[in-house]
Amino acid sequence: MEDYGFLSQLVQYILTGITLGSIYAIVGVGFNIIYNATEIINFAQGEFVMLGGLVMITLVNFAHLPMPLAFLLTVIIVSLVGLLIERLAIFPLKESSVLRLVIITIALSILIKGLAMFTWGKQSFALRSFSGDTPIPFLGASVIPQTLWIIGITVVLVILLSIFFSRTIIGKAMSACADNPEAASLVGINTQRMVMLAFMLSAALGAVAGMIITPVALMEYDRGALLALKGFGACILGGLGNFYGAVVAGIILGLIESLGAGLISSGYKDAMALAVLLLVLFIKPSGLFGSAEVSKLKKF
């Protein structure tokens, strides 16, 4: 603890904001992937994050698996949960209204939360950091190594996903379904399979977010809703369906929250982020990077 001047404090707040924001960004991108494939906002998205954290904890703390293996297994397990959800609850109702499907995801999130409470109980669990806890000094602030993991993994995910959507056949097929499902199926893309894939990919992203945040924030069965709310905020602020929009908006929300809490009032930090979100929507109804024309074409 050398000098704790205003500047170093500011750096600390900004770093915290970017860390939080990275998580919101990943959750927001998860929302977008499912939205693009189905026009549904999947309210069970936060449950994927919670499951990611808790499954990882089980594999590392109780099964004593090495971290990288546990990480990989968790991603696979939670993706399978995503697959299961799509097959059991979304696929059978593919012809129904968007609102009804959204309500179904809310019911699903209650169900998953209940299952998690049953499996892990109500207590919070800790997970050790990916690489030690010795703080690294940075511009007068101190950075815990997990922060670097969170930011680093977010950056890698964003790069991987943009390559996936722009360079791979499956990724391009998914984008095509998002633009126009009928046209996509005419050129031979199996749109049903793309929806299934979207749920798996989105669940995997949620799981990663859950695993990287748990070492700094713990995890318990009912954390999902709050994370989903923030992620949904990021996704709307950035413009629904806009991949980079969600990333930028997530970081913006994280920064407002952390700077607002540090400089103005910690009690009102969420209110400030939401007020900014409301203002943006009132001025630009389709989000920061969304297109008004595109959003008019959507059914919901």
Add this chain to the structure above:
Amino acid sequence: MGRKNTIGVLGLALFILFFPLTGRIPAISHYVDIMTFIGLTAMITMGLSLLMGYAGQISLGHAAFYGLGAYTSGVLTAKFGINPWPAILVGVLLSAAVAVIVGSPSLKLRGHYLAMATLAFGEIIYIIFNESIALTEGPDGFGNIPHLSLFGFTFDTILANYYLIWAVAILMLIFSLNIIHSRVGRALMSIHGSEVAAMTMGVNAAKFKIQVFVISAVMASIAGSLYAHYVQFINPPVFDLFFSIKLVMMVVVGGMASVWGAILGAALITFLPEWLIFLEDFDILAYGLVLLLIIMFLPKGLSSLTGVLYRLVAPRLKSGS
């Protein structure tokens, strides 16, 4: 209002009148209390069903209007000693004003954007309840809110509040049914069908949407005030985001395009935890599962059940006679 609805309202009124007789059965004697809460919840869901089922707009922030009513009534009566009746009116005016201010820009949004905007609004109000400690005593909440009284009669028992709250709820039901079968109702349904088509026919869509939003906010606010005077204690968790989501769920489970469905949905989802209590820790699981199954297999909600049953029974009655 139509003959069917008139019979329905009379039936409901009779049911409400005699329901407290169940209070004599010890195992379910607390059902009257639960029914009182259902009456309060039904006031909000009826307004929401007008908004969702008829105007086609979603609100994930209606718990905020419920809270605004409750807190205005609570603070004015318990802290400033104002008579409850004018306090309810202040709550109504405040909620209506907030609904106009928030609704005018919000209702220009569509679908998920509208959902997010109303959700953000509800959450901000919830945070204000928690943080403006000088007025609301924050997370602890406050008590000492007086019961309502009229012509020297004080509504200080569960039964008195039960009848008062359901009387108001039934008035709101009649009001809602009348709205649907009026010019406004037809305009709303045309907006739900196609906003563009409605506008070309000369329907001022924006005006009607805000009107219904304000009506639903006022209904929720009155419910909130009655809640505060019934329970005599308020704290923020009652008005949180989860309650807003639950309200929307009640409307969908009951059947969106029916005010009757809104009452059914409110009743079912409020009673459900009560019926699942024997499952102990499994109750949250069963709750999620029941909701999921209803929404999956009854696309038009519970209120469509009567139609389904009617179609099953009617042919047999005819052939029998």
